[in-house]
Amino acid sequence: MIVTRTMPETLEDRTPSCEAMRQMKIISSGAFEILPPEELGPRIQVSLDEGRPLRVKLGADPSAPDLHVGHMVAIRKLRQFQDLGHQVIFIIGDFTAMIGDPSGRSETRKRLSAEEVRENAKTYFDQVYTVLDPARTEVVYNSQWLGTLRFADIIELASRYTVARMLERDDFDKRFKDEEPIYVHEFLYPLMQAYDSVAVRADIEIGGTDQKFNLLLGREIQREMGQPPQVILTLPLLVGTDGVRKMSKSLGNYIGIGEPAREIYGKTMSLPDESMGDYLRLALGYSGEAAEGLEKQVAAGTLHPRDLKARIAYELTAVFRGEAAAAEAQAQFDQVFRDRKAPDEMPEVSMTIPPGEETLWVVPALVQAGLCESNRQARKAIAAGGVRINGERVADEAQRLAAGEFTLQVGKRAFRKVRLTRQ
Numbered sequence: 001m002i003v004t005r006t007m008p009e010t011l012e013d014r015t016p017s018c019e020a021m022r023q024m025k026i027i028s029s030g031a032f033e034i035l036p037p038e039e040l041g042p043r044i045q046v047s048l049d050e051g052r053p054l055r056v057k058l059g060a061d062p063s064a065p066d067l068h069v070g071h072m073v074a075i076r077k078l079r080q081f082q083d084l085g086h087q088v089i090f091i092i093g094d095f096t097a098m099i100g101d102p103s104g105r106s107e108t109r110k111r112l113s114a115e116e117v118r119e120n121a122k123t124y125f126d127q128v129y130t131v132l133d134p135a136r137t138e139v140v141y142n143s144q145w146l147g148t149l150r151f152a153d154i155i156e157l158a159s160r161y162t163v164a165r166m167l168e169r170d171d172f173d174k175r176f177k178d179e180e181p182i183y184v185h186e187f188l189y190p191l192m193q194a195y196d197s198v199a200v201r202a203d204i205e206i207g208g209t210d211q212k213f214n215l216l217l218g219r220e221i222q223r224e225m226g227q228p229p230q231v232i233l234t235l236p237l238l239v240g241t242d243g244v245r246k247m248s249k250s251l252g253n254y255i256g257i258g259e260p261a262r263e264i265y266g267k268t269m270s271l272p273d274e275s276m277g278d279y280l281r282l283a284l285g286y287s288g289e290a291a292e293g294l295e296k297q298v299a300a301g302t303l304h305p306r307d308l309k310a311r312i313a314y315e316l317t318a319v320f321r322g323e324a325a326a327a328e329a330q331a332q333f334d335q336v337f338r339d340r341k342a343p344d345e346m347p348e349v350s351m352t353i354p355p356g357e358e359t360l361w362v363v364p365a366l367v368q369a370g371l372c373e374s375n376r377q378a379r380k381a382i383a384a385g386g387v388r389i390n391g392e393r394v395a396d397e398a399q400r401l402a403a404g405e406f407t408l409q410v411g412k413r414a415f416r417k418v419r420l421t422r423q
Contacts (some may be wrong), residue, residue, distance in 0.1 A: 009402060016041040020048060023084050027233070030077070030281070031318070032209050035216065035232040043203060047086070054086040057230070058200035059142070059193060061093035061134055062120035063112060063249050064258030067127045068317065070238040070247030073282045074206050075131045077235060081204075082136040089200045090132070092124050095143040096196075123258050130257065130320055138200075145199040146192055157191055160224045161217065166190070169213045190214045194221035206233045212245065228283055238282045243272035261321040265329035266413050268313035269337075271304045273298075279312050286318075346407070347376045348414040353422045359400035360420060369418060371410040386411050 014025065023044050047054045058074050060067065067332040069076075078088045082095055097117045112120075125139055149157075166187050167173055175182050190213065197205055197218035207213050212234055219229035237246040240253025247254045255267045255275075268373070271279065280291040297303035310330065318326035323329055349369050353360045363378045366387065372378040381387050381399050388409040408416045 016045050017020070017048065020240045026080055026084065027077075031233050031237065032210070032235045032236050033232075035212075035234075039231050047203075053136075053199055054081065054088055054203040055089055056081045057089045057091065057197060057200055057205045058098075058207065059091035059093050059196055060124070061097035062117055062124060063097055064119045064254075064256075065123055066249075066258035067124060068247055068249060068254035068256050069283050070129065070208075070240070070254065072257065072319075073235050073238055076130060076285050077233070079131050079133070079204055087136055087138065088132060089138045089140065089202065090128050091196055091200065092121050092139065093193075094118065094121055094141045094198075095146040096189060096192050096272075099185055099192070114385035118231045127257055140200070141198070142192070142196050142364065149314050154188070157195060157221075158188070160221055163187070177252070189329045190217050191221070191342045195217040197222055198225045198227060198392050201227065202230045203228075204233060206235060208237045208246070209234045211235060228355070236278075236282060238278060239275055241270055242268055243275050255316075257320045258350050261317050261329040261333055264317045264320060265313045265326065265333055269309055269333060271309065271312075273309070276305070276308055276312060284312065284315055337422060344381070345393050346417050348417045348419070353403060353420065360390075362394060362399045362401055363397055365401055365420075366408065367408065369408050369416040371408060371416060381410050392409050 020041055024041055027040070027044075030033060043054065046052075051330055056078060058078055060071060078090070082088055094117045095112075097112050098114060098122075108367045116228060116286050121141070128137065128139060167176055169190075170184075172182055174180075179294075193214045194217040196202075198221060202218070202222075205218055207215050215234070217224070219232065223229045228352075239245065240247035241255065242251075242253045245253060256266055257264075257394055259267075259378045267292075268279070277291055277295050279286065280286040280294065281335055286294075294303065294308055298305055313333075314330050315328050321329075347370075351360060351365060351368055362382070363375050366372040366378040366381070367375060372381060382394050385395075388407075390406050391398075391409075403420050403422050405419050406419070408418050
């Protein structure tokens with residue numbers, strides 16, 4: 001049920017103390033924007049005067065099974081708040097994920113079923129604690145409050161904001177002008193994210209720059225509901241492995257923090273050189289001075305770009321999988337890519353030559369091995385020069401495979417140890 005509370009007195013115009021100024025400097029570091037900037041200092045000062053930790057909110061929709069490295073930009077900022085004595089509220093948007101966040105989208109986002117959402121969310125609890133302090137973290141599902149709202153409550157919430165204001169949002173505005181469909185449920189998403197701030201009594205909400213509209217709407221809905229409006233802190237977006245678009249599970253260009261060490265390391269090594277500075281600053285938390293120093297070494301030719309990328313890949317893998325796993329992933333990567341050797345360990349598959357045949361055609365063999373999804377994809381991989389048998393490139397899609405044991409490879413990282421027998 002939506003309850004309107006009496007608005008407490010406005011924040012007093014207090015001069016921030018030395019401690020408040022210190023916290024402001026730490027909190028502001030790496031931030032893209034603070035809104036409104038004049039409220040952060042007084043909010044911190046009230047927290048210090050009253051001995052009440054700030055409640056700092058971050059939400060993530062489980063649209064895929066793992067959190068990704070892009071989330072770490074915000075989660076590292078949350079850890080800074082915790083180190084300053086404040087309380088973090090990490091919201092798993094299991095309810096909002098069933099709607100789909102339209103932020104930055106030029107088309108309607110695919111909606112997920114309740115079963116898909118629950119399956120994806122299973123890993124989130126453990127993954128946030130790779131960085132956050134459990135003692136100062138509340139991890140909650142927003143279905144706890146959104147799932148109990150009555151239809152009358154939804155109407156009440158929707159009455160707090162106009163369609164004209166909603167259409168001011170860049171993605172809605174563009175789709176409206178391009179005569180692309182905008183469904184009513186998409187308007188409900190930012191309202192529900194805003195109501196999350198009411199439910200958890202957020203003092204501060206953080207998010208990517210693409211979330212600015214939603215975060216500001218949270219301020220307005222809090223004010224409408226009689227709560228002090230939260231301060232907004234936006235953070236730069238980390239580009240994905242394509243080096244172009246923001247890291248996103250739905251775009252498939254992400255590095256999942258729950259992935260095996262070899263995947264984290266290998267995906268990081270596939271980044272364009274131009275992205276390395278962002279990964280140093282945003283994903284690993286390097287200071288601007290330290291990151292710039294490494295970039296200058298690369299520009300001067302005293303540090304090879306591959307060596308810097310290997311450093312980033314190692315450190316990123318170590319954060320989530322530990323030093324030993326990072327070292328193993330690095331050695332495995334070097335063996336495969338620098339030394340041109342097959343990995344020591346790889347999935348094994350058994351195949352059988354069809355009755356009446358002496359050999360097996362390589363195209364269906366790639367599909368049976370799970371290296372290609374279809375014969376068509378296998379042919380394309382061969383034509384592109386991306387298929388190898390025991391390290392030798394397959395030049396002809398008509399090639400046949402004799403019984404025996406051998407290694408199949410597609411691309412740079414996909415290997416299978418094959419045992420081929422006759423019936």
